[in-house]
Amino acid sequence: MNDQNESRLERGKRALAAIDGAAGQNVIDALEDIAPDFSRYIFEFSFGDIYSRPGLGLREREIATVAALTAMGNAAPQLKVHIEAALNVGVSKDEIVETMMQMAVYxxxxxxxxxxxxxxxxxxxxxxP
Structure with a gap:
C-alpha cells in the first residue's frame, strides 16, 4: 500500500478512502473550520504512515483499532467510525462482537x-441482523 512517489498526505487520503469511505471524510471535514492542521495530521500520520505500513492488512488493523477503542471505554464516536471501517474491510459482525467480548477480560x-x-x-x- 506504500507508493514511494506519493506524499504522506496523498497516501493517507487514499488509505482513509479505502477504509472508511464517507465516514472518515466526514470526520476530516468536520475539523476543517476549527483545526485543519489536525485533519492533515490524521491523514499523514494515522493513515499515511501507520495504516499504510506493511506487516498487517487493513482487516487486522481495524480489528486492533476496534479492540483498542473498545478497551478505552470512552470513545464511542470514534469506535463507531472504526466499526464501520472494520465492516468495510471484511471484518464480520461476529468478529467485531467477539473482539469486544474479549476486551471484557482486559x-x-x-x-x-x-x-x-x-x-x-x-x-x-x-x-x-
Missing part, C-alpha cells in the same frame, strides 16, 4: 458493554 465489563452498544447501533444503521 478492560472490564463496562468498556465491553459500551463497545457492544456502539456496535449494536452501527449494525442497526446498516440493517445487519
Amino acid at each position: 478492560a472490564g465489563f463496562p468498556a465491553a458493554l459500551n463497545g457492544l452498544f456502539a456496535a449494536k447501533a452501527v449494525f442497526a444503521e446498516r440493517d445487519l
Whole structure:
C-alpha cells in the first residue's frame, strides 16, 4: 500500500478512502473550520504512515483499532467510525462482537458493554441482523 512517489498526505487520503469511505471524510471535514492542521495530521500520520505500513492488512488493523477503542471505554464516536471501517474491510459482525467480548477480560465489563452498544447501533444503521 506504500507508493514511494506519493506524499504522506496523498497516501493517507487514499488509505482513509479505502477504509472508511464517507465516514472518515466526514470526520476530516468536520475539523476543517476549527483545526485543519489536525485533519492533515490524521491523514499523514494515522493513515499515511501507520495504516499504510506493511506487516498487517487493513482487516487486522481495524480489528486492533476496534479492540483498542473498545478497551478505552470512552470513545464511542470514534469506535463507531472504526466499526464501520472494520465492516468495510471484511471484518464480520461476529468478529467485531467477539473482539469486544474479549476486551471484557482486559478492560472490564463496562468498556465491553459500551463497545457492544456502539456496535449494536452501527449494525442497526446498516440493517445487519
